[in-house]
Amino acid sequence: MGDRLQGKVAIVTGGASGFGAGIVRKFLAEGAQVMIADLHIDAAEQLGAQAVRCDVASDVDVQNLITVTKNAFGSVDIVVNNAGTTHLPTPMEDVSEADFDKVFAVNCKSVYLMAKHVVPLMKGQGRGVILNVASTAGVSPRPRLNWYNASKGWMNTATKAMAVELAPEGIRVNAINPVAGETPLLKSFLGEDTPEMRAKFLATIPLGRFSTPEDMANAACYLCSDEAGMVTGVCMEVDGGRCI
Numbered sequence: 001m002g003d004r005l006q007g008k009v010a011i012v013t014g015g016a017s018g019f020g021a022g023i024v025r026k027f028l029a030e031g032a033q034v035m036i037a038d039l040h041i042d043a044a045e046q047l048g049a050q051a052v053r054c055d056v057a058s059d060v061d062v063q064n065l066i067t068v069t070k071n072a073f074g075s076v077d078i079v080v081n082n083a084g085t086t087h088l089p090t091p092m093e094d095v096s097e098a099d100f101d102k103v104f105a106v107n108c109k110s111v112y113l114m115a116k117h118v119v120p121l122m123k124g125q126g127r128g129v130i131l132n133v134a135s136t137a138g139v140s141p142r143p144r145l146n147w148y149n150a151s152k153g154w155m156n157t158a159t160k161a162m163a164v165e166l167a168p169e170g171i172r173v174n175a176i177n178p179v180a181g182e183t184p185l186l187k188s189f190l191g192e193d194t195p196e197m198r199a200k201f202l203a204t205i206p207l208g209r210f211s212t213p214e215d216m217a218n219a220a221c222y223l224c225s226d227e228a229g230m231v232t233g234v235c236m237e238v239d240g241g242r243c244i
Contacts, residue, residue, distance in 0.1 A: 004225045006031030009073040011065065011118075013037040013056050013110065014083030016044035018183030019133060022213020023080055023220045024049055030221055032078070035069040037062075056083045056110035066117045075125060078224045079118050081111050081155075082133040089144035089191040100147050107151035111158055123169045129224045130166075132159050132175040133216070136239045139177055144191075152177075156235045163233030172232040174223045179239035181211035207240030 010027050014020040015036035024047050027034050036044040037054035044051035052068050054061045069076050085106040087099040111132060122128030137145055138152030159175040166173055180186055180201060190197045202208060219238045222228055237243050 002030045004030040008032045008077040009075050010078035011035045011037060011069055012080045012082055016040045019213050019216040020082040022217040026217035026221050033073050037065050057105035059113055062113040063117050076118055076121055078129045079114055080131045081114055083110055086148040092146035095147055103147055103151050108154050122171050126170045128171040130173045131220055131223055134175045134177050136177050136179045136242050140243045159235055160233045167232055175235040176219050177235055177237045178211040178216055179205055179242040205240040205242050
């Protein structure tokens, strides 16, 4: 137990599993009050945080999320845009329009909607932190994950655009870029989860292992804490050297 986020109110989207759940556990341990936004409420509530069922690509749902969180805790100090999705490894011309739309709705439109509804609140407070969970795919793209790569590159650029615009308002915006990890999306990234595919993927990571929820949580805790008070517009690679 620590106090690095003591007194802070945080929203974590997609916080019921994977990297998001790791971030939720870390934030709770460091003293934050946490609201999970997820479609899987039962799993979210098992983490010991409050939860709101939320489709992060829905304007109505995101607005409701901010309202419920403010009513429950009085403010919103931190937002972690962690919810994400991908298409299966596919030649770019064969990705369906439906899959393309879903990837950009969940990975990109959600960041826009969250900003639309939380930035006015943070401006009023004169403070706030937004953390976008992007991916090494947006820094060093992998073949056949084409439009997923593009969506995560969008997140990295959006992070810098948000940071430079919101800095005068006392709002910091950063991103973390994980490599693939033991999350529900791993099978989708690999195409098929076999020892051979895992070995091939791990061979591209100098430290020789996947990212863990704890890796992401530790980086997120630092960037969202007052320790990082001079850090904004950073897209931090938490990837075992994958992007070197």
